[in-house]
Every structure is written in structure tokens, then in C-alpha cells.
Amino acid sequence: MHTEVPGPKSKKLLQEYSEIGGGGGAVAMFLDLEKSDGCYVADADGNLMLDLFQQIASLPLGYNHPALKAAHQDPMMQAFAISRPALGLLPPKEWPQIVQEAFMSIAPKGMTKVQTMLCGSSANENAFKAAFFAFREEERRKAGVKRAAFTQLEHDSCMNNQAPGCANHLSIMSFKGGFHGRTLAALTCTHSKSVHKLDVPAFDWPTADFPMLKYPLDQHKEENAKEEKRCLDMVHHLFEERQATFRPVAALIVEPVLSEGGDFHASPEFFKGLQKACAKYGAAFMVDEVQTGVGASGQMWAHEAWGLEESPDFVCFSKKALLGGYYYKDHYQPPGGYRVFNTWMGDPCKALLFRAVVETIKKDNLLDRVNVCATKLRSILDRAAKEAPAFVNNVRNQGCLAAFDSASPANRDKLFSTLRNNGVFVGVNGTQSCRFRPPLIMEPEHLDQFEKIFMDTLHKLKAAQ
């Protein structure tokens, strides 16, 4: 480390960028991507940091991985990049095979189909649409109407945003503390921080409580089971209330770990209970694996840890998948073309890169490596919780999706910025949590280095208090 972060060069660039908008007003520092390598990120001021956050959990193989360099040199890459096809209308002849190899080869068990999009928000919003289509088809079937036979009133009213053409009675249920994106329907399902939602119109869709578990889990079994039951009861109540008021819920969306909200976990039984509730009320069970998918949990998909007998109806991805999209079951195939559609429908360049990611995960047994590192990371955090509980408590993880709370937002913020100045970059979430989202290529040696800096930082912060 040569300077505090952000250093003078980052500050100068920020000033320059602010004059043309500043890109959302949340830039932390500027990077030197060519100098970044593996688990280490380089900034514009020549600092090199151990990066355990990896571009908001979006880099599966760290920086400048050789397998991705090779994929970038594929001649197809150039053709796809400079003559970008409209994948929904005119895909390149290589596309079905790429989709097969990159996405279907790691499809969660029971998921037969996949739709690519560009980002997590568009993945979720289009999955919502597919769920609405299926729910309305089922409503029509029950009413004895032929599949996709729309009435003139439906055709006419939808053009003016009104029922019956627009299914304005339907909704998506989501959870307090959940995050599903920032476009307006995805944002309606997002409840992680008020700053995301203030002043933006939302749909009148229901929000259930997500269990707030107490840690360590083995000392709070009864309390936590009660809390999970309370939340499940609330889910059932909301389904029933909406059904009784002719506004049924078409899908329920949930993350395996509620990440942006503060890394909230729940038991496999809780998620099984959600799936059962969805089945009871005819709603799609939609698992948002945008942040948890592609190996970070120690399994390819975090929901595989639940041991479901039947797969979810939708599994949404983005971030480490390098582009957005969703897996779905046959039942949710849209009834006809152009119902789920847009100009690009994804990006074949990102799919080529993701194919190389999938090959690397398999070839290098990266899931095994994640599990080894997860155990080690957990033991470091447990040690820290004993030695500096004002800064580290409520340690929790599923694989390398790990997090802890500090005793206050101020302590968390102090720890985060001191760590960064000491050369370790972690993520923050919730009001007073830090989260770890390392790349799948992390090795135990990286964690040795982390432990040294982390414990050192904690002891100094503790002494200064």
C-alpha cells in the first residue's frame, strides 16, 4: 500500500468524472485493471489489495485469469463483439451449442430450459413475466378458456395499462431484507435499504418477514425454529389474504442468502416450507441466485444445499455467470413468441467467457477449493469473534458466502476502511455487516495473508477504543 484509499489519483479522477455525472455518485476508487491479478486488485494510485469482494461478487475467477485470456482470443469472440447479434431474432449458428455448454451443462437438477438476459434485474423481471403468463394460463384453464386465446377486451385494455389485458391483480411476493434489482418491478421486490426505494413508485405487492436468526445457531435452536415458523406463517397468511381479495400471488422470489440486506441465512426446512406454500397456492417458486450462484456456496447453486425433492420453478443468475438469465421448467415456457423478448437477449461474448469459466471450475475442481477455503475462512472469523467481538460477531456462512456483524454501524465502517487502507478489500452490507465474496480461485495461502492483516487490524482497533 502506497497511499490511503482512495488515493490522490483516484480523487482527481473522481472530480473529473463528477463533472459529467459521476456514474451514480458511489465511486469508491479507480482501478488499474491491467495490473490487477487473481485475488489482487490494483488501484490507480499503485496500491495492491487482497480483494475479497470481487466487483460486487461478480468475478468468478478473479482478475486476468489465463482461461479467460484464451477465451478472449477465440476468433468467434471478435465476430460476436463487433457484429453483435440480436439473439432472440437472429442468433449466430454457434449459439445453441454455446448455451448448451455454458449454461445447460450446469443447470440445476430438473431445470430443462434457460433464457439469457443482460443483467440480474432483467433476468428477474423476465422471470416474473414468464410466471405471470403461466399463472394467467392456469386461470384461463380453470375457466375453460383455450390456451393463449385472448379476448378483444384483453387486447384493447392492455394497450391502456388496464385489466383484464394487464394482469394488474397479480403480484410477486418477496422478503424484507431481500434484493432483486433496481428496475421498478425488481425494485418492488427489493427491501434491503430505503435509499434504493425512496421516491420511486412501486407495485402494491406483498412483503413477508425473513427469519432473523440468532447466532451461534446451536445455542438458539428453539428460538430460531420459532422465528422461521413465524415467517412461514406470515407467508401463508399473505398468500391467503391476496387470494381472498382476488389479487393472487403468481410467484415468490427469495435469495438463498439475502445478500445486500445483510447476509441473512435460513434453514433448508424454511426454504422447503416456502416451496410447499408456493405449491399450495399455485405460485412459482423462484430462487434468485444472482449473488449466490456459480460455486460461491461450495455447490454450483446455493439452493442445492436445501435437498429439495423437486427443483424450484425458476433459478435466476447473473454476476459470476457474467451475464443475466434464468433457468426454468417446461411448464413456464412462454405460450408463443415475442412474449419474452428484447433486442439483445443477452450477449454472446459474455457467454463465450462463461463457457470458459464453467470449464475451469470443472477442470480445476474449484468447488472443492471453495469448500476448503470456506472452512478456513470460517475458523478465522470465529477466532476474530472471540478476540474482538465488538467488531466481529454473528459469524455465518454457506461456503465462501461468509459474513459477520459489528456491534454498531460505526464499528463496521471503521473496520472496513481500516482494512482497506491495510490492503484488504471486503464488502459491506446491511447496516453493520461485512461480507466476503472471494473468487473461486482463492487458495488457503490468501487466507493466511488475510488472517494476519485482519487480526492485526482488529487488535489495533480494539486497543484504540
Next chain:
Amino acid sequence: MHTEVPGPKSKKLLQEYSEIGGGGGAVAMFLDLEKSDGCYVADADGNLMLDLFQQIASLPLGYNHPALKAAHQDPMMQAFAISRPALGLLPPKEWPQIVQEAFMSIAPKGMTKVQTMLCGSSANENAFKAAFFAFREEERRKAGVKRAAFTQLEHDSCMNNQAPGCANHLSIMSFKGGFHGRTLAALTCTHSKSVHKLDVPAFDWPTADFPMLKYPLDQHKEENAKEEKRCLDMVHHLFEERQATFRPVAALIVEPVLSEGGDFHASPEFFKGLQKACAKYGAAFMVDEVQTGVGASGQMWAHEAWGLEESPDFVCFSKKALLGGYYYKDHYQPPGGYRVFNTWMGDPCKALLFRAVVETIKKDNLLDRVNVCATKLRSILDRAAKEAPAFVNNVRNQGCLAAFDSASPANRDKLFSTLRNNGVFVGVNGTQSCRFRPPLIMEPEHLDQFEKIFMDTLHKLKAAQ
């Protein structure tokens, strides 16, 4: 041309692709992108077609342009592609300059800032958010409340999707026949075809009529002026009605040419009238140039033809800009960070490519070329309208954004597919229109070839009727 389109290889690939979802169910054929060149697209069956639609109007320089090949070889391209940064949090040090050169160097007059996104839908939805923020700030200012000072009730209620935290009283006004994207809020403003909207919930936002002009324009001056006045009156009426019922309109969004809906044009006076109405009611005037921007109209931005004294408040782009985003005025800078935010906030690879597009447009005087081709294309279509009016009438254009109607949907469909089998690929839109969206590199010689095939096709179709 070796086969009918789609040929046997495309059909086989389609079968294969359908088994894993089929990508929206609207695939027309599969392409050979490496063999495609300039204005010509190659398909999987070895057919080579003059492509006047260019991936739904999204290729500015046609296929495999040398300037984009060079940009693809930029060493930064590899770094950005394989270590993709979260642009809103940790942009690369080169980013402010790239944004300056690629986007600000061609900003519409008076637009001081730009925000990149990934696609047109996310561009529009985030522009909506920025408009809602500004409208609420103004409401607070009028009420004597300090900027961005949110009440506890606002913080709490928004987490449950309710007012006052969510600005559920606000809306965006849009036009019948308009298209602004497919995510749910963008789709609420889309009214081009019912198949886009059926069974999807929408916000209760107002829709105004867009003028349906009669052609040729010089023979229907009085009628058309009356029609435009009727639509402007409706816009005023909707603004007033919403204001009177405490549901004010925060922004009005309109395309310079309503493209997906059927290439509906209006006079500069009409658009000036819209801007005046927005100013009167305190709404943002938002111009959606996703399909019309970046040179196709003969000017960099199609709205420049209106001769506005003051620029619009937002100009949204995507497609030929190779990634989505929007220009905005200082007044619409979000009040604080993380209000407009997501993981990727665009894609620096596409921005590098777009920088090369902008340089090429300038260096090769492509706007001049577009204007030369526009005149020639118009004269070909006018000739066709005289010789085969059952297939070609109501010819209209702004630069190379050209279109015509057929006398019936069946005639249009027949013309489209016959042209395709004869080696010319055009776009369809509305119920019975064909549209032209050639690349900016098209030369008059391409139009000579088009004219020959087009007139030949029309005469044969006419003879067969």
C-alpha cells in the same frame, strides 16, 4: 441465395435450440457472423442478404467493420472483458476519459451529463427514476422541506412499497404506438403491440394519442395540423386530470419516430408543443432515441431536427450506441449516491467499441453519407408507391429511418418474406409496415442493388395478385 429463408440448417438449429427454451420463440434464422460483411448478412445455409434492418437497428457500422476490429484488439479491451469492473463502484482509471470521448463528445446540445446502463429498458427505467427524484425534490421544495431530508415515515413506508416513501402518486406519460422497452415500468410506457403487454401487470400511468398523419404530407396539411392539435390537447388534458387528482405526471417520454409501433412521425411543432406542455406542468421531457439516435436520421440525434430552443431533459440511447444509457441536464443529477445504481452500470467493452464508432462517423463523414442515401432511398420508395401501391404506400422518412405501409397485413407479410428469399432483409413493424434501418456505412451502390430486387419483387407480386 442458395435456399429459402430459413433454410434447412437454420431449421435444424432451431429445433435444437427449442429443446432448451428457444430464446423467446421468435428466432427467424441463424447467422454466420464471421462471413457477414458490411451491409451483407450471411446465414447458416450460406445465403448472403443485403441487410437493411441490421440486428433490429442496432449495428451502426454494419458487420465486421475494420475500425471495430482494431478497437477489439486494444489491450484495454481484454482487461475490461476478462476482469469486468463494477462501473458504479470501482471503475477503471481510463473510464472518465472513455465516457468523455465516446459519449460526451456527441452529447446533444445542452446535455451536460451522461449515465451508462446496459440496454434500452434499463436506460429508460433509470431515467424514470431520476425524473421521479427531481419531481419529489421539487414537491419538497414547494413544501419547504430540505433537499433529500426523508422522514422516518418515508423510510419505513417505502420498505413495504407504500406511500409516502414510494412515490406511488407519480407517473410517466407515454404514447399509443410508442415502444420504450420490456421490463415492467418500461413496458407500462410501451403501446406498440398487445402481445408485448398481455398478462403482465402495469402501472396505472396515462397514455396519450400520437398523431396519425396522412400521406403525402403536402396534400394533407390542414388535416394533419388538426390531428396534431387534437393529440396535444389530449396531452394537456391528461396532465391536468392527473394534477387535479393528486397523481401528477413526473415525465413524458416520446420517440422522435415511433418505431416498433409502425414508424409514426410528427412535425417539429408537435414535439415543441410537448416540450412546452412538460414545462407548464413541471414534468421532465424525455426523448427516447434508442432506435433513432446515433446518425440514422442524418443528424447525430433525431430530435435535433426539431430546432428546440432548449434541449430535452433526458435523451436515452442504446442499440447503435452499443450499450444503453441516457444524457441528462444538471437539474436531474440524483440527490446523493446509490440512488441510480446497479452492479455493472454498463459495460466498458461496449464503450470502447462505441468510441471507435464515434471516431469513424466523424472521420468518414458518415452523416453526409446517410443524407445522400436517404434522398436516394426515398426516391426509390416513392417510385415503388407509384408502381405498386397495394404493397407500398404512405412512404415516410427522416434520413434513413424510412418506412412504408402495405394495403394489408397479408400484403406486407408476403412482400417481406419474398424480399428475404430474393436476398433483401428489411424490418417489419406495426400491423402492415416495413421499415428500413440500414447501417451508417451504406452507400448509394447498395441502394442500386436494393432497387433492382425490390422493383422486380413488387412487379412479380403485383402480377401474381
